[in-house]
Amino acid sequence: MNPVVRVGIIGGGLMGREVASAFGRWFALLDLPVRPELVGVCDVNPAVLEWFRQVPTVRHFDTDHRALLARGDIDVVYVAVPHHLHEAIYADVLAAGKDLFAEKPFGIDLAAARRIRDLGAKSGRFVRVSSEFPFLPGAQRAFQLARSGALGRLIEVRSAFLHSSDLDPKKPINWKRQNRFCGEAGVMNDLGLHVAHLPLRLGWKPESLFAQLQKIYPQRPDGRGGMAACDTWDNATLHGTATIGGEPVPLKLEMKRLAPTETNTWIFEALGTDHGVRFSTKEPKTLWRFRRDQEQWWEKTDLGFATPFKTITGGIFEPGFPDILQQMWAAFLLERAGLLGDRFGCATPDEAVAHHELWAAALASHREQRVCRVG
Ligand SMILES: NC(=O)c1ccc[n+]([C@@H]2O[C@H](COP(=O)([O-])OP(=O)(O)OC[C@H]3O[C@@H](n4cnc5c(N)ncnc54)[C@H](O)[C@@H]3O)[C@@H](O)[C@H]2O)c1
Secondary structure: OOOEEEEEEEOOOHHHHHHHHHHHOHHHEOOOOOEEEEEEEEOOOHHHHHHHHHOOOOOEEEOOHHHHHOOOOOOEEEEOOOHHHHHHHHHHHHHOOOEEEEOOOOOOOHHHHHHHHHHHHHHOOOEEEOOOHHHOHHHHHHHHHHHHOOOOOEEEEEEEEEOOHHHOOOOOOOHHHOHHHHOOOOHHHHHHHHHHHHHHHOOOOOOEEEEEEEOOOOEEEOOOOOEEEOOOOOEEEEEEEEEEOOEEEEEEEEEEOOOOOOOOEEEEEEEEOOEEEEEEOOOOOEEEEEEEOOOEEEEEEEOOOOOOOOEOOOOOOOOOHHHHHHHHHHHHHHHHOOOOOOOOOOEOHHHHHHHHHHHHHHHHHHHHOOOEEOO
């Protein structure tokens, strides 16, 4: 096996740069038999490409993604572009014979996600979807506890991802706040895979749900002195019911851009009759576990830097977003090489389709003001 995987990035914005940075300190990972090398970047905006000139391994700077895809020295392509472009560019990556690390939501809507999933399966290429929060140590432990069956009969589940920067009405509009670029599912397209990934991996998929969707600021500054329509859903609260252990269990999924005081808060909580687990990025190294004996206890453990893939970082330190992005890439590259074993893998195309099924049901539920079936 060649330990070096040559990667190209399409879309060098916020996420394209984060990925370049994760590769740039790959030596922080210990004993990993694969190493990504960023060799090419494509962005329609030439100014965006300039930042990548400081990355010594990058030798291709393209403004048309087809030029990047025609290059023979690229094995894997990571695509981080606005949602309305996902389907066409993902299809081009697969047609070029490259493996694909796709950004969420994996197509602008459910129909697009299904088409991309089917194209990927037909192509035989390795395709996964970006969702990094499950790679936090606390999320991993919560997942393992939930999967073990130790919780007892499940009482309720909450999974949430909360932002607050949109509370500022003066924040200028961008593509994520416009349906034609972000998709009709709005905040669910934007934040939803982060919320749905662990429940889906656990097999906890709501069969029906009732959705409360909110548009809170209908307009935002357009950055040119005027105002522009902001037509995406800002906040979504989905009250679902999943059959878990043969019983109906309430499962609440929350995705919010206007959640006062929350910067980038990811929360997963599952409560059972015997045990419970709660993890939030508000306390990035801390796991809360509920236990019942003669009394009932919430126990708090500091997990420190117990990431799934070992690093040079001291065990007492706190993990953060750049760390879990790197961990997610380690999982992607190991799984692609057939070396992941029983460790947690990245979101699959089927999981991405399943999460779009939830948002399609949520849109119908809100429109018709009733509980809707999923899928
Ligand atoms: N995994 C995460 O935590 C996370 C976080 C933020 C965004 N995202 C996802 O990443 C993707 C990109 O989001 P972002 O925040 O990086 O957006 P961004 O606006 O910062 O960057 C997008 C880039 O794509 C470029 N672009 C547009 N059309 C292009 C084309 N045809 N070819 C090449 N480049 C093109 C733009 O010029 C821009 O530089 C979206 O799917 C988004 O949902 C994921």
